[in-house]
Amino acid sequence: MAQAEDTDDTDFSFRLITTDGKARLGEISLPRGRIRTPAFMPVGTAGTVKGIWLEDVRAAGADIILGNTYHLMLRPSAERIHELFGSLHAFMRWDGPILTDSGGFQVMSLSSLRKVTEEGVHFRSHLDGSAHFLSPERAMEIQALLDSDIRMQLDEVVALPASIEAQAAAMRRSLRWAARCREAFGDTPGRAVFGIVQGGVEPHLREESVRGLTDIGFHGYAIGGLAVGEGQELMLKFTEFTADLLPADQPRYLMGVGTPEDILEAVARGVDMFDCVMPTRAGRHGQAFTRFGKLNLRNARFRDDTRPLDPGNPHPALGQYSRAYIHHLVKAGELLGQMILSLANVAYYQQLMAGIREAIAQGRFEEFREKTKRQWREGLPD
Amino acid sequence: MAQAEDTDDTDFSFRLITTDGKARLGEISLPRGRIRTPAFMPVGTAGTVKGIWLEDVRAAGADIILGNTYHLMLRPSAERIHELFGSLHAFMRWDGPILTDSGGFQVMSLSSLRKVTEEGVHFRSHLDGSAHFLSPERAMEIQALLDSDIRMQLDEVVALPASIEAQAAAMRRSLRWAARCREAFGDTPGRAVFGIVQGGVEPHLREESVRGLTDIGFHGYAIGGLAVGEGQELMLKFTEFTADLLPADQPRYLMGVGTPEDILEAVARGVDMFDCVMPTRAGRHGQAFTRFGKLNLRNARFRDDTRPLDPGNPHPALGQYSRAYIHHLVKAGELLGQMILSLANVAYYQQLMAGIREAIAQGRFEEFREKTKRQWREGLPD
Numbered sequence: 001m002a003q004a005e006d007t008d009d010t011d012f013s014f015r016l017i018t019t020d021g022k023a024r025l026g027e028i029s030l031p032r033g034r035i036r037t038p039a040f041m042p043v044g045t046a047g048t049v050k051g052i053w054l055e056d057v058r059a060a061g062a063d064i065i066l067g068n069t070y071h072l073m074l075r076p077s078a079e080r081i082h083e084l085f086g087s088l089h090a091f092m093r094w095d096g097p098i099l100t101d102s103g104g105f106q107v108m109s110l111s112s113l114r115k116v117t118e119e120g121v122h123f124r125s126h127l128d129g130s131a132h133f134l135s136p137e138r139a140m141e142i143q144a145l146l147d148s149d150i151r152m153q154l155d156e157v158v159a160l161p162a163s164i165e166a167q168a169a170a171m172r173r174s175l176r177w178a179a180r181c182r183e184a185f186g187d188t189p190g191r192a193v194f195g196i197v198q199g200g201v202e203p204h205l206r207e208e209s210v211r212g213l214t215d216i217g218f219h220g221y222a223i224g225g226l227a228v229g230e231g232q233e234l235m236l237k238f239t240e241f242t243a244d245l246l247p248a249d250q251p252r253y254l255m256g257v258g259t260p261e262d263i264l265e266a267v268a269r270g271v272d273m274f275d276c277v278m279p280t281r282a283g284r285h286g287q288a289f290t291r292f293g294k295l296n297l298r299n300a301r302f303r304d305d306t307r308p309l310d311p312g313n314p315h316p317a318l319g320q321y322s323r324a325y326i327h328h329l330v331k332a333g334e335l336l337g338q339m340i341l342s343l344a345n346v347a348y349y350q351q352l353m354a355g356i357r358e359a360i361a362q363g364r365f366e367e368f369r370e371k372t373k374r375q376w377r378e379g380l381p382d
Numbered sequence: 383m384a385q386a387e388d389t390d391d392t393d394f395s396f397r398l399i400t401t402d403g404k405a406r407l408g409e410i411s412l413p414r415g416r417i418r419t420p421a422f423m424p425v426g427t428a429g430t431v432k433g434i435w436l437e438d439v440r441a442a443g444a445d446i447i448l449g450n451t452y453h454l455m456l457r458p459s460a461e462r463i464h465e466l467f468g469s470l471h472a473f474m475r476w477d478g479p480i481l482t483d484s485g486g487f488q489v490m491s492l493s494s495l496r497k498v499t500e501e502g503v504h505f506r507s508h509l510d511g512s513a514h515f516l517s518p519e520r521a522m523e524i525q526a527l528l529d530s531d532i533r534m535q536l537d538e539v540v541a542l543p544a545s546i547e548a549q550a551a552a553m554r555r556s557l558r559w560a561a562r563c564r565e566a567f568g569d570t571p572g573r574a575v576f577g578i579v580q581g582g583v584e585p586h587l588r589e590e591s592v593r594g595l596t597d598i599g600f601h602g603y604a605i606g607g608l609a610v611g612e613g614q615e616l617m618l619k620f621t622e623f624t625a626d627l628l629p630a631d632q633p634r635y636l637m638g639v640g641t642p643e644d645i646l647e648a649v650a651r652g653v654d655m656f657d658c659v660m661p662t663r664a665g666r667h668g669q670a671f672t673r674f675g676k677l678n679l680r681n682a683r684f685r686d687d688t689r690p691l692d693p694g695n696p697h698p699a700l701g702q703y704s705r706a707y708i709h710h711l712v713k714a715g716e717l718l719g720q721m722i723l724s725l726a727n728v729a730y731y732q733q734l735m736a737g738i739r740e741a742i743a744q745g746r747f748e749e750f751r752e753k754t755k756r757q758w759r760e761g762l763p764d
Contacts, residue, residue, distance in 0.1 A: 047710060051717040076685070076710045084688050084706055091707055284717075303458070306466050324466055325473055328429060328458045335433040335666075335720060 012150075012192040012219050014251050020365040022243070022270040025357055028220075028251055030149045031190040032089070033096040035063040037251060037272040038356050040263065040349045041099060043280065046071040047081075047092045050280045051335075051342040054094050060315070060343070061350035064097040064149075066275045069142050070106035073132070074125045078145035087147035099275070100148035102139040102181075105256075108157045116156060118173065136180035144188070153181035155196045155224055164202055171198040171205050175212040182216050192219035194253060197242050200225055201234050210245040220251035223271070227257045236265050243270035260289055260352055261376065264369055267356055279349050283342030286330040290318065290348055291372075292380040297341065302327040309344055311380070315351070317344035394532075394574040394601050396633050400743065404625070404652040407742040410602075410633055412531045413572040414471070415478040417445040419633060419654040420738050422645065422731045423481055425662065428453040429463075429474045432662045433717075433724040436476050442697070442725070443732035446479040446531075448657045451524050452488035455514070456507045460527035469529035481657070482530035484521040484563075487638075490539045498538060500555065518562035526570070535563035537578045537606055546584055553580040553587050557594040564598050574601035576635060579624050582607055583616050592627040602633040605653070609639045618647050625652035642671055642734055643758065646751055649738055661731050665724030668712040672700065672730055673754075674762040679723065684709040691726055693762070697733070699726035 010031055017025045028035040042049045042057055044065045049057050057065065067088050072078060085091040088098055104121070107114060111123035111132075120135025139154040155174040158166055178195045185193040195213035199205030213221060223242045226235045239254055246252050253273035254266050263274050279289060286298040290310045295302070305323040313319035317340050329337030352372070359368030392413055399407045410417040424431045424439055426447045431439050439447065449470050454460060467473040470480055486503070489496060493505035493514075502517030521536040537556040540548055560577045567575040577595035581587030595603060605624045608617045621636055628634050635655035636648050645656050661671060668680040672692045677684070687705040695701035699722050711719030734754070741750030 046714050046716060047707070048716050048718040051721070053718070053721070075714060076706070080686070080706075084686060085704075091704075091710075093702065093707075304462070304466060320475065322467075322473075324458070324462075325429070325475075328473075332428050332457060334428060334430050335717065336430040336435075338717065339433070339435070339721070 011190055014220065014249065016249060018361065018363075020360045020363050021268065022240075023267050023356070023360050023365045024270060024272055025360040026251065026272055028097075030097045030192070032098075032149050033063060035097060035273075036353075036357055038263075038267045038353055038360075039063060039273050040353045041066045041273065041275040042346050042349075043068070043275055043277045044092065044094070044098075045277070046075065047088065049342075049346070051284060051338050052280070052346060054092065056343050057346060058094075058096070060347040061354055062096075062346070064099060065094060067098050067100045067146065067148060068106060069100050069103035069139060069146070070110065072100075072146065073103060073134075073142050074127055074130075078142040082145035082147075089147065097149035098146075099150040100143045100146055100152065101255075102152045102154040103134050103142070104139070104154045105157055107134060108159065118176070120154070136177040137184045140181050140184035140193075148191070150192045150194060150220070151185065152222065153178045153193065153195050153218075155198055157225065158200075160200075160228060160230075162200070164200075164205075167198075167200040167202060168205055171200075171209050174198045175209065175216075178213055178218075179216050182218065194218050194220040194222050194251075196222040196224040196255070197246075198225045201230055201238055203241060206238065206242050207245060210242065214247060218250075220253060220273075221246050222253040222255050224255050226254070227262070232262065232265075235262070236269060239266050239271060240269035246270075260349065261373065263349075263352065264356065264372060268365070268369060279345030280342045283340075283345045284338045286337070286341065287345075288326075288341050288348075289345045290380075291351075291375055292378075293376040295323075297323065297326050297330045297337075299327075307380070310348070313351075315344070315347045317341075318347055318351075393572055396602065396631065398631060400745075402742045402745050402747040403650065404622075405649050405738070405742050405747045406652060406654055407739055408633065408654055410479075412479045412574070414480075414531050415445060417479060417655075418735075418739055420645075420649045420735055420742075421445060421655050422735045423448045423655065423657040424728050424731075425450070425657055425659045426474065426476070426480075427659070428457065429470065431724075431728070433666060433720050434662070434728060436474065438725055439728060440476075440478070442729040443736055444478075444728070446481060447476060449480050449482045449528065449530060450488060451482050451485035451521060451528070452492065454482075454528065455485060455516075455524050456509055456512075460524040464527040464529075471529065479531035480528075481532040482525045482528055482534065483637075484534045484536040485516050485524070486521070486536045487539055489516060490541065500558070502536070518559040519566045522563050522566035522575075529573075531573055532602070533567065533573065533575045534604065535560045535575065535577050535600075537580055539607065540582075542582075542610055542612075544582070546582075546587075549580075549582040549584060550587055553582075553591050556580045557591065557598075560595055560600075561598050564600065576600050576602040576604050576633075578604040578606040578637070579628075580607045583612055583620055585623060588620065588624050589627060592624065596629060600632075602635060602655075603628050604635040604637050606637050608636065609644070614644065614647075617644070618651060621648050621653060622651035628652075642731065643755065645731075645734065646738065646754060650747070650751060661727030662724045665722075665727045666720045668719070668723065669727075670708075670723050670730075671727045672762075673733075673757055674760075675758040677705070679705065679708050679712045679719075681709075689762070692730070695733075697726070697729045699723075700729055700733075 026037040115122040143151040156170040158170040195218040302323040310318040408419040525533040538552040540552040577600040684705040692700040
């Protein structure tokens, strides 16, 4: 099991550099590269970070991207990627680390005719209705075929609202699946596997989940089952509650989160890693995340606004294209509008993470957090 | 009137460097930059070359791009571009030369409720049904507001099939409109205006059109009314017939052409400039133009093809992404698939033009033409 003191560069390691309150500055090392934490991982759903050249994702500051097991197992299939290219990295031309999810979340949200048993999940593809099966062992096999650097256990995700009994049962099954995933992962040098804490918004279930997972022993721990409609307050409360229970010397990953504010607040509660489709999805729908808050570029007030999204920002997508031009592209349904905004959003998220890391390093995270939130609230003066 | 010997770099000039058979190597100089001819102009319809960052259009080797008066006058309007940015260049962030068309062709192909009179064309926008008017003077005014470097006269485009009488009448009206456009353009230093030869596939009408236009006097001459369904043989025949009539010391522009083969054959017949939506449109629909012919990346035969579109090609979009990966992106409807293929096609077109120019310079255009066509025919060996 990799620990903080492990600096072998042929294997996974996590180094906690410093803390500021509960906010943590760290670094994950993997043979394919290092990940500065707190880190935001752009989502490369089906082998592409939608609408962005990977060179630009890298240049924006991303150390790691995420790939979706569910999408890739259906098309083009993990076997095809493995046989033709050896890894998802070679397939999509990304030479840094990749984290893959287990597929479980998307099976629950996208597929049809699901049947969950102790063995695993039978489901039908949302693309063509074909029958598929995902078990803990199969989820690990797919991630091994993709040769991802950080792999996630398969967990059972319950549809909310659910009774406490149903949530407890799903959490306990997730624990049994965690043990099977850890066993299937075995000792794979240079790669890592994370367990996922479940238990909804029930403190005793979260405690039981953390105990079970840390007993098994993983390279890192994800906080799952949040940001699924419970509201920001509960999300942050249970993020903090769970983070407080997790080992200090291992990375903590809050799955599927979130807005810039969610991320800033979760960092304040001890989270190290994030992923979300929000920057690219919002970009495809005409929305920009900036230092001055969220802008809807479809809005007519940007028609004659010759300022860039973020004046003075050195990034081309944030600092060079005028709002009037982007407004025009969005209204005209032009691909370039989606490209500019997707890249601008990914770049802003990375700038936010860089600002967070710098602030923690300098022991002024609280000041940074307040200033950042104030700037979002106040926006850019006209 | 600019002539070949005019080397004033504050004004338009065309220098015919050498010829090889009827193929011509030349250079247009304009204050915003030089255009190496034969040149292919990527089409930036509504202020964007669809799906491509302009930095990549430039890096692919394009000296000039084209903007569409019809699209821009409707949205965001030439007045808005002028008032906010001063030029289409500043609006879209392209600092090289831009050629704008007159809007006439798209009025005929896209708008509704058209009414053509001697004064101009009344029509309704295909976007919102709003009423608009385009006259020779208004077409020149819009292009002046956009501050394009090369401006096109408004011509009357007849819908085919049409009687000889109808074609003659439209050609003669186009001549009268040419005189009004030339008058409206007046003496605009550093900018150029081109006349458009009409007359369909009737030699005597083409002759009459060339005589009329050269009597008025333009900076260059376009060959219009071809590539509209008459077939490649007639298109090339009347391209050659018209090119033979045009002044040797001024540039010749074959509008809306075409496939790589059309371009190669038209260069052999004395054409200097081309534009076409084909590379970007085909790219958005999963098709690639390469040294080895046209590939449809949707085709299942590319599913396991790990070779790039064009092995050994130094351009990233042509030489690095595997066909299997692009096939996957196209099948999954991913933006990056459209981005890779649009850029690959624009890059291939520019590589073709560079090869053509080099061959003419070395006096081996015929050899280049035969070799290029053979390679398209034979494709890449498996």
